Amino acid sequence: MQKIGVFVCWCGSNIAATVDVETVSDALAREPGVVFSTNYQYMCSQAGQDMIQEKIRELGLTGVVICSCSPRMHEATFRRACEKAGLNPYLVEIANIREQCSWIHKDKAVGTEKAIILGRAAIAKVQLNAPLTAGESPVTKRALVIGGGIAGIQTALDIAEAGFPVDIVEKKPTIGGKMTQIDKTFPTLDCAACILTPKMVDAAQNEKINIISYAQVEEVAGFVGNFSVKIRKRARFVDETKCTGCGLCTEKCPQKNVPNEFNQGLDNRRAIYIPFAQAVPKVATIDPNYCTMLKTGKCGVCSKVCTAGAIDYRQQDEIIQQEYGAIVAATGFEPISMEKFDEFAYSQSPDVVTSLEFERLMNAAGPTGGTLLRPSDGKHPHTLVFVQCVGSRCDGGEKGKPYCSKICCMYTAKHAMLTREKYPDTEVYVFYIDVRTPGKNFDEFYRRAVEEYGVHYVKGMVGKVAPENGKLKVQASDLLGGRQLHIDADMVVLAAAIEPDRSARPLATMLTASMDTNDFFTEAHPKLRPVESPTAGVFLSGACQGPKDIPETVAQAGAAAAKVIGLLSRDHLTCNPCVAESNELMCNGCSACEKVCPYGAITYIDKEFRGPNRTTLVRRVAQVNPAVCQGCGACTVACPSGAMDLKGFSNAQIMAEVDAICK
Amino acid sequence: MQVNQEFRPTIAAFCCNWCSYAGADLAGTNRLQYPADVKIIRIPCSCRLNPLFILRAFQRGADGVILCGCHPGDCHYTTGNYYARRRMTLLFSMLDYLGIERERTRVEWVSAAEGAKFAETMNEFVSTVARLGENRRLEDLRCKSE
């Protein structure tokens, strides 16, 4: 039999002025199950809490209803108070008679009547409340960072700094990511390599950081604090522990015609290669698609020249299985393919390049040694046209992306400025829709490009680029001048939109992390939880969450690290006890709940059940991981049989409230 | 239609904990008045609202049922209100098909900052339902208190 205590708060005159608290406590005293009902001036005060605690102890209350302000205000207070008196905190219900009653009504009779009804609803609900205990799950104190670009490196460094071991999984042979390909950074124009490579070395030398390069995540199981991850480390056919990175093999390898991805294919590398001089780990990798030895079994030059004996043609992929407490996605971005933008003649002329290619052409470590030369004839270009927003801000989205890629305005300004600085004899045109420079010192930077460096900024889009007699005929509109422009350019540079790395989508599926329609990871809350995925224990770092420049990426990387550190510094996680629960006897195993769960909290097992007359039957049934479930209840409605219910907001509890209100 | 001055509708308002319930609290904090006919039931997310609860409310004598949740895209649980939106759209369409007055049901997205919108919505909804009069089509006579 229930023994419910009702405590009606006056909240000074906040409630008592428009609700007759005496009448309310009297009326509620007559409700079934209520053994005690009173009212008091300030229920949340120490004296009020003492009274509640005293009555719990004295009368052995099985449930407490407090008619007071919003539960958003003091639910936690009252739960704690009741818990101290030995009552399970989840046997407390609040009837909100202040914000949702006394404050919105002027007529005391009306307010009083409504307060009684709200009290009744709370009593009806508390009758069905069950004591809930927050579960605990242990935390594996190791983090996984997926992606070894600047975002991943920074996150890993920050986590390691706090003393937690962290693994970086990088799909390329070296960490460093896109930033290694960049020459100078805006708006300071400092050298990218100079600021990045020391961080790469730091990461390599940090004993808490383990870099797993040339590897990809294959499987993720588990949940926050307890992920179990399978990583495939691809065979590089070079023993990493033996290779000294001397580079002799990369000079002797007879296979010279492999497009060099580090230079965006603008020059060639060998079949055995080290992506660039500062690569981390600095070990050679054999490209199995080009290596004659691996393809035909005839060659073996690298093996012969390697004094360390590191070459191993029979190396196999390695599977690493590791447990982690937290996972950070830092998969970064890539420029979109220019295939669909034939109006810019990208496929027709080598002198039409993307900005990242241009970056390599300007880089001292690039294919031209840092001298700006046209890819077609190696001559110095005199007229350059930069086209902004290629594939960004496209309506309809068939051709490009609906969003702004954010970084293009600034790097184009940088490119234009650097070109004019190094080669004052050049004419530089930039075609833009809008110039967006909302960052610290960004607008100043852009204005310097226009005002000090004499870059021609033209508002308007380039309609067509046509290669003709070694020139590129650029046809464009000048919207402000209201005229058509025809420019004979030597080079055209396309500011290609950026999109999430292709590996992100399958990774999101493995992580049960949600993505938006553009395949950027979704954050748990766009404003308040920008570096967390809705999936607990999964964090977001860098451009995988949305287009970002370097400082923003580093800032987010640090923020993600802080979240990871916060998580890993705990020994146990306390779970929200108001989570979904599946009644296996009623579960159909249909997977509807799993499909609507935003957290991947629901899994299925085949379970043996006892049937009638000593038979057994194996059925597929849902199981909820209480450590992962956040208690939204989407599954409970997707479930037709009602097998899935939500603790604390059960079907029966909500219907009891409905009944009480509609009576 | 003759408006019965005496008639006070019973309105069940399901509010998600994170946005709309907070929006209702804000309406209170700002002392924005709306009729006492509205009784709020707190649910964690708009996706917790089972169509069964709505029909139950009507069975038990509710004259109108309204669901308030976070604006699409702002769900605390990221996707809950998208599911709620489909469910409610289809349910309301079915009720309409069965000849139930469609003004008796409503979904409104109310953020935690929209106290004024909450009060306004409730004022409007109550007067709409009051104009319709008592819910006779979905009630269960057994629940009529004599």
Add this chain to the structure above:
Amino acid sequence: MQERVKAKAIELLESGCRVLGWKAGEFFYDVTPAVFTSREEIERDFVFNPFCGANQSKYLIAESRRGGRVAAFLKPCDTYSFQQLQKEHRILRENVYAVGVQCPGMCDMDALRAAGLRGVTGAEDRGEKLLVHTLRGDREVDRSLALSERCRVCKSKKLLDCDEMIGQQGEELVSTRFTEVERLEAMTPEERFAFWRGELSRCIRCNACRNVCPACSCEKCVFDNPASGAENKAPASSFEENLFHIIRAFHVAGRCTDCGECSRVCPQHIPLHLLNRKFIKDINQLYGPYQAGADLETRPPLVDFQQDDPEPSIVGERGTNP
């Protein structure tokens, strides 16, 4: 057809399958679904005639878990249910040998009775015609007269996911199945209310619609479960009109293949399929065409969403006749 199906049944039985088929009854039309385990049984009792209309896919939930393999003969519309049940992990596909049987439309005894035939003791399948024996002599009727409603507005002759086919593979058809829904939508709310009250108030809550429905195969139905708080055993007051049939239709929304069994079995001839079809029509219009059971991959519309889905207020905005 009868002979080919029967021969196939024997062949499959001898290859080690149990065979889900039809057992002859007292008359031509009262065939009963049955599992055959011996050649003698098949030779004696197995039938496949124009009255074998029931959707047998639901039996495969239990049969596919009984151990061993079971063979089933599925009409095009049954194969949609068959695939939908696989999608929901209810049928273990590997234990089923599915024989798709192309279908010219199935007959329904109630359609014959509605056409005024009484005391029907037998019938002979004569292709386009049906020779009906009655207590008062024989009558030849057009087969179309005997077709059940769902067959008259057949949506697809496509046989999905079959291990083998008897007859030709067919195509999806342009169906007029929403005409009646549209007719109701065009009515005033008062007329619609009167229509549905008239129909649904006949409900005797025998649960035939639910129990025959492949989508309604819950381990425990909320309306049977005292713990659910929504249990109601009998047609007391207006529970069926106001809760049972609405929630039942909602629970199968996005999962109902429109096989029409609910209406076929209703002893009170309530056009329950018009509830399900309303959901199907709305889903098609609001969220894009969707056919439950057509594939194994597409997310069912009620466990899916688009960010720009219409708001619930569309129900009012588009008026009574969307």
Add this chain to the structure above:
Amino acid sequence: MKKLPLSQLDALFAAIAEKRRLYIPAGEAGTASFTPWREGLKLTDALNTARSAKDLFFPQVENLADFKVTGKQIQVIENRDPAEPFVLFGVRACDCRSFDILDKVFLCDPVDTYYQARREQGTVVTLACTEPEETCFCTALGIDPTDPAGDVTAWMAEGFLYLRANTARGEELLSSLPLLEEGEKPEQDRSVFEKLPLRDLDWSAFGGERMMERFNAPQWASLAESCLGCGTCTFVCPTCQCYDIKDFNTGGGVKRYRCWDSCMYSDFTLMSAGQPRPTQLERFRQRFMHKLVYYPANHEGEFGCVGCGRCLQKCPISMNIVKVARALGEEAKP
């Protein structure tokens, strides 16, 4: 014997309905039901109603009592549906026999007063059959469809309605009615009944004698295997008499009512200790054992089936008592 031109049937109905409620079978074939007569309501041309005539004496749902809760007080309120005199016209021979079967259950000690009240208030006017359906097999159970029992028996022939009072209550009804003349009904052609396909059903294997043999018959498994477990057969059956008592929480109290139950349902006779018949096979068997074995065992060999054929027409998978009788009857034959 009285007679009346059929053209005056409406006037007769009006005369009956003047003093008491009159129910007549109305509506289309397949959904016809006993409907309170009102001006203009016509007799159905269907042989029988979809649900049987037992509804009038043993309705599907019936209020028993109300419990009103005020604060912590509970008040018990008797809430019997009032029984008023009524006439039930057009009951077929099969349904009429079902009343005898129900009487033996509900009117034996302890008497079911709810049923009794209705039974005492009802006057049954039966109607002889002329156009049987193929599903009819009352003749195989010893019922004469051309001469049904009831308080009054009616025949329709050659443009006239003939009426014969069989009981005092029947006499009272007829004597209160105007328009009636004396007359003798013509001899009925019974040849169509000789053609009924189920006329020779053999029930010799059943009865109260060979209970365990029937109970353990191996055929139940294949008979029950396709049963959907719906309640259609039991709800259209004129002799099914099982009911459940349920409480409905109205929010302000509890309404206790009884409603038909079905042995086909998984919660049939569910008790706190569990379900005594946990499988569909056992529940399916219960239905037929009850009608064909247990009932006769308790009632001098009388079967609990009247051969109306409703379950033959309505079962979604065409499983029915005839198929059971055939399957188990075959077995019993030497």
